[in-house]
Amino acid sequence: MDEDALLALATRLAEEAGAAINAVxxxxxxVERKSDRSPVTEADxxxxxxIVEGLRTVVPEIPVIAEEEIEAGTAPVDPGRCFWLVDPLDGTREFAAGRDNFAVNIGLVADGRAVLxxxxxxxxxxxxxxxxxxxAWKRDAAGTRAIAARAAPAEGLTVMGSHHYQDDPRMGRFLDGRRVARIVNIGSAEKFCRVAEGSADLYPRFGRTMEWDTAAPHAVLEAAGGRIRLLDGGGPLAYRKPRWENPGFVCEGRPA
Structure with a gap:
């Protein structure tokens, strides 16, 4: 399959998984607790x-790294140079608490980069x-359209922040000297998507994330003209790291 077909497959499965989550x-x-005390539900x-069955049925040659299989110890140990990263319910804490900021993430990594x-x-x-x-594109009740990250507006930045880290003093230090119009604190990969579609400008992430949290929205953001850089030096966010853990990073809209 070519990459357009792979993207169509990922999009279809993300929508189907979303419908299953809504049914649950x-x-x-x-709500149960995993070994690290993070929540998990039947919806996850x-x-x-x-998702995993759909990917492995259609493209069995591409390994799948999925969050709950990692927890269960059944995920591939060495996925090779090209593999899927799946978070079936990103923002389980939001979902469990009855909030609406949760997501389904399906991303493809090749040679350490999120490509779609x-x-x-x-x-x-x-x-x-x-x-x-x-x-990059978006579909909602209004239809399907191309999206693009925006350059920072003169009136100030719309900054996305994590709902669970909204009192983090590092945010204030990071934003010092920047013109900020507002800060929106929510959970999940939705924050990346708001930067990608041009309704927000900046999302600094100081706390721990895993590669399956970021691969899919990372690809969407870069496809829309935005970028992600590391907080400790500005390099790119790479994939297939030890223990699948990400360092701190910042998502940005289109350069001015």
């Missing part, structure tokens, strides 16, 4: 099973997808 939400669910497991990805926001019915170097 409507029916009610219990159902969505992951749907799809992000569904089940609660709002939005889906974003993009292929680096070839553009």
């Amino acid at each position: 939400r409507a029916a009610g669910f219990a 497991r159902i969505a992951e099973a749907l 990805g799809a992000v569904a926001l089940p609660a709002t019915g939005e889906v974003f997808w993009g292929r680096v170097g070839h553009g």
